[in-house]
Amino acid sequence: MKIRASKAERLADEELMPRIGEKDPDAFEVFYDRHGGVAFSLAYRIVGERGAAEDVVQEAFISIWRSGARYDRARGSVRSWMLGIVRNRAIDFLRSKAGRAPKLDFDDDAALEHRPAAELTDAEALRRETTHELRGALGELPGEQSKVIELAYFGGFSHSEIAKMLDVPLGTVKGRMRLGLEKIRGELAGGLA
Amino acid sequence: MNETEHDRRRDDIAAYLLGALEPGEAAELERHIAGCAECEEELRRLRPAVQVLPETVEKVEAPAALRIRLIEQVRSEAGSQAAPEVRGAPRWRFGLRPLAGFATVAILLAAIAGYAIRDSGSGGGGPKTTTVVSGHSPGVTAEMVREGETGTLRLANLHQLPAGKVLQAWVQRGKQVVSAKALFVPNPDGTATATIDGMDGVNTVMVTAEPRGGSAQPTGAPIVSVAIPQ
Numbered sequence: 001m002k003i004r005a006s007k008a009e010r011l012a013d014e015e016l017m018p019r020i021g022e023k024d025p026d027a028f029e030v031f032y033d034r035h036g037g038v039a040f041s042l043a044y045r046i047v048g049e050r051g052a053a054e055d056v057v058q059e060a061f062i063s064i065w066r067s068g069a070r071y072d073r074a075r076g077s078v079r080s081w082m083l084g085i086v087r088n089r090a091i092d093f094l095r096s097k098a099g100r101a102p103k104l105d106f107d108d109d110a111a112l113e114h115r116p117a118a119e120l121t122d123a124e125a126l127r128r129e130t131t132h133e134l135r136g137a138l139g140e141l142p143g144e145q146s147k148v149i150e151l152a153y154f155g156g157f158s159h160s161e162i163a164k165m166l167d168v169p170l171g172t173v174k175g176r177m178r179l180g181l182e183k184i185r186g187e188l189a190g191g192l193a
Numbered sequence: 194m195n196e197t198e199h200d201r202r203r204d205d206i207a208a209y210l211l212g213a214l215e216p217g218e219a220a221e222l223e224r225h226i227a228g229c230a231e232c233e234e235e236l237r238r239l240r241p242a243v244q245v246l247p248e249t250v251e252k253v254e255a256p257a258a259l260r261i262r263l264i265e266q267v268r269s270e271a272g273s274q275a276a277p278e279v280r281g282a283p284r285w286r287f288g289l290r291p292l293a294g295f296a297t298v299a300i301l302l303a304a305i306a307g308y309a310i311r312d313s314g315s316g317g318g319g320p321k322t323t324t325v326v327s328g329h330s331p332g333v334t335a336e337m338v339r340e341g342e343t344g345t346l347r348l349a350n351l352h353q354l355p356a357g358k359v360l361q362a363w364v365q366r367g368k369q370v371v372s373a374k375a376l377f378v379p380n381p382d383g384t385a386t387a388t389i390d391g392m393d394g395v396n397t398v399m400v401t402a403e404p405r406g407g408s409a410q411p412t413g414a415p416i417v418s419v420a421i422p423q
Contacts, residue, residue, distance in 0.1 A: 025271045029264055036263075040255035042247040050410070054259045065267050080244040087247065091212070138249050152213035153246050159213040171204065178207035184242035 013078035017071045020064065028065055035079055036061070039086045046090035046154050056093055060086045091156035138184065145180030148173050199231070206235050210243045257363075257399060257411045258370040261418060337398060337419045344389040346398060348417065351379040354402060360416070361407050362387045365397040373398070376407050395421050 008016060008030040019027035039060065043053035064082060071081055138146055151157045151165070159177070163170045205222050208214050214222065226232045334349040346362060354360070362375035375387040389398060399415040401408075 023271045025264070025268045028267050032260060032263060036255050036260060037252065038247065038250075040259070041250050041253045044253045045247075045250040050253075050256070053253075054256060057255065057259060058263055061263055062266065065270070076240065076244060083244075083247040087212075138246065149211060149246070152208070152211035153243065154250075157213065158215055159208045160215065162213065171201075174204035174208045174213075177211055177213065178204045178239075181207045181210065181239050181242040184245065185239055188241055188245060 014071075014073060017078060023065075028061075031064075031078075032061060035082055038079075039082065042083055042086050043090045046087065046156070047093050052093055053090075056089045057086060060089045063089075087153070094156050140187070141180050141183055145176045145183070148176045149180045152177065202229075202232050203235055206232060207239060210236070210239055254412050256370065257401065257413070257415045257418070258365055258368065260414070261365070261397060261399075262368060335417050335419060337421065339392055339421065342390065342392050344392045344395070344398065344421075346375075346387045346389060346400070346419070348379070348385045348387075348400070349383060351383045351385055351416075353379055353383075358402050358404065359407065360385060360387070360400050361403040361411075362389055363399045363401065363411055363415075364389060364391070364395045365399065366394045367396070370399070370411065372407065372409070376403075392421070397421060 008019065008024070008027045011019070011027070011030070013031070013034070016027045016031050020031060036057065039057050040053055043056040043060075044050060047053050047056060060082070063085060071078060075081060138149070141149070147166070148159075148162055151162050152159070157165065159170055159173045163173045166173070202222070202225065205214065205218070206226075209219055209222050226236055336347045338345045338347070351360075359376045359378055362373040362377075363370050364373045373387070373389045373391075375389055377385050377387050379385045387400070389395075397418055397420050399411070399418045401411045401413050401415050403412060
């Protein structure tokens with residue numbers, strides 16, 4: 001049975017997923033409107049190109065549309081599940097680009113400054129400030145920890161690749177990852193969650 | 194498992210959650226976790242720290258055309274020709290449709306209430322097709338008139354824009370969205386008109402609110418989006 005978009009808007013994500021599994025486009029539309037923005041932001045952060053980010057998000061959401069019933073509540077929230085799909089698609093894209101230079105620029109503001117002026121709108125400038133606040137948990141980490149986390153999560157590098165890149169032992173890389181995640185977890189437990 | 198071994202597993206779990214283990218290592222760890230309650234709990238405990246990472250990225254506005262493509266594809270696959278229903282309005286047929294409003298502009302909703310296609314024939318001076326797509330809602334009324342290669346978009350009941358903002362028209366051909374080189378602002382009575390040249394191949398005309406001077410690409414969701422019958 002199809003539901004009207006207005007009704008779908010009142011459903012929780014977990015309730016939308018079965019509807020999407022039943023191929024209800026209204027449910028999908030509500031789902032995209034809720035999460036398409038963060039999905040695109042994540043894809044853009046990883047691939048660094050708007051066109052490629054669009055392709056990544058389109059592929060990810062179509063895969064969700066075609067397999068929405070596969071969502072498993074036991075693996076976390078719908079949003080986290082969706083972002084995991086987007087992240088994996090974006091990393092696949094990076095890896096498919098042979099010879100691509102590693103993303104080692106951790107300064108998003110610097111990256112933004114290099115974007116065409118027309119893309120940097122007033123609204124974006126405002127969002128920058130908000131994002132700085134949201135970024136606290138990661139920003140507070142020691143550089144050596146945030147670097148390995150960013151290289152792994154946003155760069156798609158394996159721990160052995162990161163070890164070579166930074167010229168440190170494998171165990172050191174994994175240890176820094178754990179310490180960094182422990183600190184983020186601690187921040188979350190302290191009230192950021 | 195001794196303490197040293199357990200520490201190694203804990204490090205592996207962090208790398209696993211970050212997607213940094215090699216496939217073989219990940220599979221081996223998954224097998225271990227399936228039989229180790231302690232490591233399973235560690236996985237569960239650390240997972241939120243990874244799940245928050247995508248929420249920390251700089252927010253970038255998703256292109257309006259992406260949403261349009263996705264919804265069109267989904268509706269096509271669903272076998273539905275109908276568009277989303279808006280506040281009790283009849284289902285739209287030719288795609289005048291509302292989208293999320295620009296952050297600093299009041300959300301304008303348009304729902305198709307009627308449409309007409311009038312073909313004025315192709316005699317005389319060559320092909321000249323006039324197409325009218327129109328609709329209205331409590332929010333805004335839009336009418337798209339196409340005469341040959343030229344389109345005229347008439348909007349009514351528009352809210353006034355914040356300082357420094359203008360309306361910008363866009364045309365979509367296939368997946369490509371380009372500026373229609375039409376910047377305009379609402380008249381005091383809430384009406385606005387934009388002339389759009391080069392309508393050949395255009396499947397959608399959109400209007401967004403942009404910074405004065407216009408943008409190279411849409412920076413926000415369309416205020417209205419009009420699908421052009423082919």
